[in-house]
Amino acid sequence: MHYVFWFRKDLRLKDNHALSGFLRDVSEAGSFSFLYIKNKNTFSYFGEKRINFLYECIESLEKDLSSYGFKLQVLEGTSKEVFGRILEMHKIISLYLNEQVEPYCISRDRYIKEIIESNGGKFNTFTDSTLFAAGSIVNAEGMQYKVYTPFRNQSMKVINKSHYGKYECDLSLLKKNNEVILNSAEKFDYSYNGLSLSKPGFIKGGRDEGIRLLKEFYENGLNKYKSRRDFPSVKGTSLLSPHLHFGTVSIREVYRSAKYKYDKSGTDDEKSEIQTWINEILWREFYYHITYHNPQIQFESFKKEFDRLEWNDNEEHFKSWCKGKTGYPIVDAGMRQLNTEGWMHNRVRMITAMFLTKDLFTDWRKGEKYFAEKLIDLDFSSNNGGWQWSASTGVDSQPYFRIFNPYLQSRKFDANGDYIKRYLPELKTLPAEFVHEPHLMNESEQKKYNVIIGKDYPSPIVDHKSAKDIVLREFKKTSEER
Ligand SMILES: Cc1cc2nc3c(=O)[nH]c(=O)nc-3n(C[C@H](O)[C@H](O)[C@H](O)COP(=O)(O)OP(=O)(O)OC[C@H]3O[C@@H](n4cnc5c(N)ncnc54)[C@H](O)[C@@H]3O)c2cc1C
Known part of the structure; x- marks a missing residue:
């Protein structure tokens, strides 16, 4: 069995749910590879600044992997093509990946699952980009919530460590000699669109930068969030949105920080400032649930x-x-x-x-x-x-x-x-x-x-x-x- 870890919207080595599963399962003798797919079709609608940010995240991930002696293998092509190539080399693979709820990702993943399983391999998915598994917050009738406030109330009622606990990821457990460099692994072409990493954008990519923003917000922003968040001339919000999207910071790390500060805070006013931020994170969860239940919103009005x-x-x-x-x-x-x-x-x-x-x-x-x-x-x-x-x-x-x-x-x-x-x-x-x-x-x-x-x-x-x-x-x- 060859084990493949596929990085997507989870570009980090810490507190990564699928990665913890991968590290648990890769056997002593099992060969493995770390994969990122650079799909030109997807990249074609990304703006320049987003690509630059993503490149910074990939560079940071490459660096972190190489500190353990491993390589991020960036393969170009559609996911179908790339897995077609991998399956020619290793007939039976066990793939580890964090779930995505976007309609176009669901159909892509279904296809990859089929070709892997039809060859006798395994497709292992995990919940990582949200606190709650897609579709798991439901009302008393077991149906989706169509109004945010009851969704938020139910989320706050049920949330526990199984949603926000840390997933340990110790890469030093892996044996260096078991890493397989996929034949067609190309050197990542950072020159795409004439961009260079020497031009940092308004928000810089990469794990270190995401953690720096989280710490800064924890120290200087969180307990004033409610009072400042609506004034655009002030830096009153965390700026974490691209990091949460690409997963350089995990949603659980973010939630744990807020919860820790909330539990420590002495006054109701301070708690209310922090709860307002948690509520925004729950808007994100709400919208992910809505996408999961209603993929047609990609094209249609919900109403x-x-x-x-x-x-x-x-x-x-x-x-x-x-x-x-x-x-x-x-x-x-x-x-x-x-x-x-x-x-x-x-x-x-x-x-x-x-x-x-x-x-x-x-x-x-x-x-x-x-x-x-x-x-x-x-x-x-x-x-x-x-x-x-x-x-x-x-x-x-x-x-x-x-x-x-x-x-x-x-x-x-x-x-x-x-x-x-x-x-x-x-x-x-x-x-x-x-x-x-x-x-x-x-x-x-x-x-x-x-x-x-x-x-x-x-x-x-x-x-x-x-x-x-x-x-x-x-x-x-x-x-x-x-
Ligand atoms: C028209 C429109 C388009 C938007 N497009 C996006 C988008 O493409 N990507 C995106 O991440 N957010 C989007 N938002 C939501 C929101 O504007 C951003 O998440 C927020 O401005 C990001 O800044 P921040 O990280 O400093 O947020 P903070 O205020 O610090 O909030 C923390 C996190 O909570 C989440 N969040 C906050 N507000 C919302 C919200 N209203 N809806 C959903 N999640 C929220 C984000 O992940 C954010 O990083 C959009 C909002 C509107 C009205």
């Missing part, structure tokens, strides 16, 4: 009736939104943060997504795709969940009649315009009075602050009030057609 909406197809508006040139400063700042850093603050993700789907009445799928191309932390379930929440088409989403007013959001969460000015330098001379709605300046004010509307900064591409009326009418009509 199917809203697929009858006749969305606008105004390409000019969509382009203005993508470029951050809508004339709504908070929206434009968010989109420029996304375009330059590959990340966007959660509050601003909600504002920009709500603006695209409501003010511009554009199909959420277009925004979801644009975010997918740009985000370092792209995660199918959270991205789809966030988009459908904002579009009011999703599970437990914002009701369609509660439309964010971008100006009020801006005044409330970026009162002085610090965030806006960081990404829109053309507005840096404006006082707080005008920074949220620069088009309200008269001619002499525009001259005084050196911001000419229509030249230095666009006037709003739509009028919020009229756009809102249209959206309400369309959603109402569609809901009544049921």
Whole structure:
């Protein structure tokens, strides 16, 4: 039997569930290999910043494996092709991997399982990227939760060490001589897309960096999370999302840190700050469950009736939104943060997504795709969940009649315009009075602050009030057609 460990969204050697199973099972005499598959088809829709982040994670994993004397073998091709090649070399293999719930991964894994098992091998999957196994949190009738709050309550009720306990992974137990270098193992080509690892992005990849962010947040952010998380000019959140996506930090490490601090904290206020962060982690769990039960959301609105909406197809508006040139400063700042850093603050993700789907009445799928191309932390379930929440088409989403007013959001969460000015330098001379709605300046004010509307900064591409009326009418009509 040849044992293969396949790294996917779990790019670390510590507290890795499948890896602990692999290390337990590889027999004294068993040969083994560590695999990562570089699939060009998947990489083709990754943005540059995401690829850079991923490369940093792979480099860090290679380094960690080599400190034990082992090699990460990066094979290029589709998973089908790669396993076809491996099975020619080793007819019977035992494969270890952590489960993925994304619809396209489920069908891929089903195929790999079949070809391995039909050759007499074994396919061993484990739960690792979430605290709870896919589909395991159910209501009293054994059905999926379609509302977040009862899902969260049930999760908090049942959670125990079996969900967040540490999986020991001691690679020194493996015998160096038993490692097999797969014939076709190529040297990993870091030059893909002309990228080089010498250009660190806004959030840097790799295990050390993930752990550094977790420690920093544990010490300086966690007990102020609830009070600070909604203000995009402040570093009030953990920035762990890409690390959680690629698994450089485990969700159990994250949960254990929060629980430890929660249990140690003396006041109800401090506990409430920390619980708010745990609740966000449970939103992630909720959306993974939703994907698992409802794979059709890859293409369809969760609330199917809203697929009858006749969305606008105004390409000019969509382009203005993508470029951050809508004339709504908070929206434009968010989109420029996304375009330059590959990340966007959660509050601003909600504002920009709500603006695209409501003010511009554009199909959420277009925004979801644009975010997918740009985000370092792209995660199918959270991205789809966030988009459908904002579009009011999703599970437990914002009701369609509660439309964010971008100006009020801006005044409330970026009162002085610090965030806006960081990404829109053309507005840096404006006082707080005008920074949220620069088009309200008269001619002499525009001259005084050196911001000419229509030249230095666009006037709003739509009028919020009229756009809102249209959206309400369309959603109402569609809901009544049921
Ligand atoms: C339109 C839209 C698209 C989004 N796309 C993604 C995406 O592709 N990938 C992604 O990881 N998150 C996505 N989110 C959720 C959220 O914006 C990010 O998880 C968060 O901004 C990441 O920053 P952080 O790590 O500092 O989060 P923190 O506030 O520190 O939260 C800790 C962790 O909890 C999880 N989390 C926090 N908020 C949410 C949420 N609302 N939904 C699900 N999980 C959450 C994340 O894993 C995050 O890293 C999206 C939200 C919206 C509204």
